[in-house]
Amino acid sequence: MSYSLTYSQAVLVVVYVADKIRQGFYDYVPTRAIATSLGIPAPTTAKILQALGRAGLIETREGAKGGVRLAVPAADVSLRDILDALEHKRPLFQTHAHVRAKGERPTRAQAAIGRALDGAEQAMRAELARTSVEDILAHFPARPR
Amino acid sequence: MSYSLTYSQAVLVVVYVADKIRQGFYDYVPTRAIATSLGIPAPTTAKILQALGRAGLIETREGAKGGVRLAVPAADVSLRDILDALEHKRPLFQTHAHVRAKGERPTRAQAAIGRALDGAEQAMRAELARTSVEDILAHFPARPR
DNA sequence: ATAACTAGATATACAACGTATTCAGTTTAA
DNA sequence: TTAAACTGAATACGTTGTATATCTAGTTAT
Secondary structure (H helix, E strand, O other), rough: OOOOOHHHHHHHHHHHHHHHHHHHOOOEOOHHHHHHHHHOHHHHHHHHHHHHHOOOOOOEEOOOOOOEEOOOOOOOOOOOOHHHHOOOOOOOOOOOOOOOOOOOHHHHHHHHHHHHHHHHHHHHHHHHEEEEEEHHHHOOOOOOO | OOOOHHHHHHHHHHHHHHHHHHHHOOOOEEEHHHHHHHHHOOHHHHHHHHHHHHHHEEEEEEOOOEEEEEOOOOHHHHHHHHHHHHOOOOOOOOHHHHOOOHHHHHHHHHHHHHHHHHHHHHHOOOOOOOOOHHHHHHOOOOOOO
16 A cells, blocks of 8 residues: 555645746746646646645635745745645554454554554654755756756 | 555554463464454455465464464564565555656656655654564563453 | 636546455364 | 364455546636
């Protein structure tokens, strides 16, 4: 199992939008332009952008010359922010919800397992928080060749 | 999205089997006994055990008085071992496979994103590797009350 | 008025998951 | 030898989530 493809696409979208600013384009970027450039279907792109907008990572403008642009500086957007925008802090591991063990021993085991899995998830989230969109941008030049 | 419920169940299963040994029961434990005690459907339990068996974490015995038992000491089984047995090292994040961005800039962005996501996954896996089944067992007493 | 945009809702196909059932083979005990 | 207790394997089914497509409605600039 894995995180949805949409998350990776969302990161790419945010990076693309941030890159536009870095290249000196400060206008709103239309959804369709993003979709075309990144090879992501427009409806999917729109959905991603809506989630990012609701999370306050981008701002949108309706109407002609509308589109999206970054609402916060690229350095202030971490991969974790994007994950939360898409996944709404949904837990990575399913622990207590549906396992109906009988007896105290398995129940205590479950609690211990749950804590360990939580720890692993927090480790991952902490690592994601360490990487900002600006860090990604740093891997290629600001100016197109 | 999340890891399958099956993974959490698998951990619980391994802990249960290890706990049996700790309680002085060295016989093979039948699948059905595990399923009943843990409230996991028998076919699901069987599938989990098959995966664990293929990974060498447990050994199985067919026939009457058959069942499963731990193939390695509980201290040598980490939560990561169990994850790999169930998920076969499938990546947590979908990165390169289906995003068909056009141009070098998005492609380089993708590579950078992929590396960052890999790092996050490795952080999680490292954390899982730090917890053994014995660590889980340590959270409750060896002897039943 | 028209074109270019987002927002929202609905629909569809597909994959994955969890569970159930059936059959076949193995092993032990009586 | 037979029956019971077990695992292994295959198949089926229902549910859920995901990705994509389509359509309608509203907004904004020219």
